[in-house]
Amino acid sequence: MALVELRNVNKVYRIGDEVVRALDDLSLDIQDGEFLSIIGPSGSGKSTLMHILGCLDTPTSGTFRLDGVMIQNASATELAHVRNRKIGFVFQFFNLLPKLNIIQNVELPMIYSGCSGSERHERAVAALKMVGLENRMKHRPMQLSGGQQQRVAIARALVNNPKIVFADEPTGNLDSKTGDAILELFFELSRQGRTIALVTHDPDIAAITPRRIEIRDGRLADSTTRPS
Numbered sequence: 001m002a003l004v005e006l007r008n009v010n011k012v013y014r015i016g017d018e019v020v021r022a023l024d025d026l027s028l029d030i031q032d033g034e035f036l037s038i039i040g041p042s043g044s045g046k047s048t049l050m051h052i053l054g055c056l057d058t059p060t061s062g063t064f065r066l067d068g069v070m071i072q073n074a075s076a077t078e079l080a081h082v083r084n085r086k087i088g089f090v091f092q093f094f095n096l097l098p099k100l101n102i103i104q105n106v107e108l109p110m111i112y113s114g115c116s117g118s119e120r121h122e123r124a125v126a127a128l129k130m131v132g133l134e135n136r137m138k139h140r141p142m143q144l145s146g147g148q149q150q151r152v153a154i155a156r157a158l159v160n161n162p163k164i165v166f167a168d169e170p171t172g173n174l175d176s177k178t179g180d181a182i183l184e185l186f187f188e189l190s191r192q193g194r195t196i197a198l199v200t201h202d203p204d205i206a207a208i209t210p211r212r213i214e215i216r217d218g219r220l221a222d223s224t225t226r227p228s
Contacts, residue, residue, distance in 0.1 A: 004030035009062035088157030
């Protein structure tokens with residue numbers, strides 16, 4: 001069984017009298033441990049796809065199974081539980097809370113999962129060590145560079161040991177050298193067996209991930225796996 005299974009998924013929005021089909025009968029599998037990119041032009045449906053895969057939204061029709069759990073009819077509470085336990089998110093603009101220091105930002109997802117204070121601290125320290133920022137734990141986000149803030153965001157995404165990490169344009173707010181370093185960190189996490197999906201508009205990034213998924217007009221236009 002694949003980690004992610006989408007079958008004949010549609011997502012339809014109604015804007016006044018207009019019907020917008022953001023996803024159109026899309027089927028897709030993602031295997032445990034895969035590292036892939038999702039690419040497509042503006043309006044292609046790739047953001048809608050990420051929202052559904054990330055349990056931020058549900059399909060209009062079709063089925064979605066994540067790690068053996070059927071998602072398409074889940075309640076908002078059930079979706080929140082799945083997001084917290086099974087999914088990590090990394091965003092273009094980091095989304096760190098400026099009034100909290102770095103370790104407090106990384107601890108946040110564990111507050112909602114009911115971890116004790118000592119366990120939260122221990123796991124947050126381990127996650128920051130993983131991204132090379134254990135010596136910045138007491139700093140606030142604005143005291144760090146953009147690349148360091150993105151590393152904190154990656155640590156926060158990993159701290160609950162999710163089944164899959166979604167990264168939405170994770171290098172889009174960084175200079176090219178820093179962006180390359182963040183991509184290398186994702187490759188290292190992939191080598192450790194993490195499942196990672198990068199959503200990007202950059203064909204150069206999509207070209208280097210082991211698998212590339214292209215979305216056009218809400219459909220799967222291409223799925224290419226690079227030879228290992």
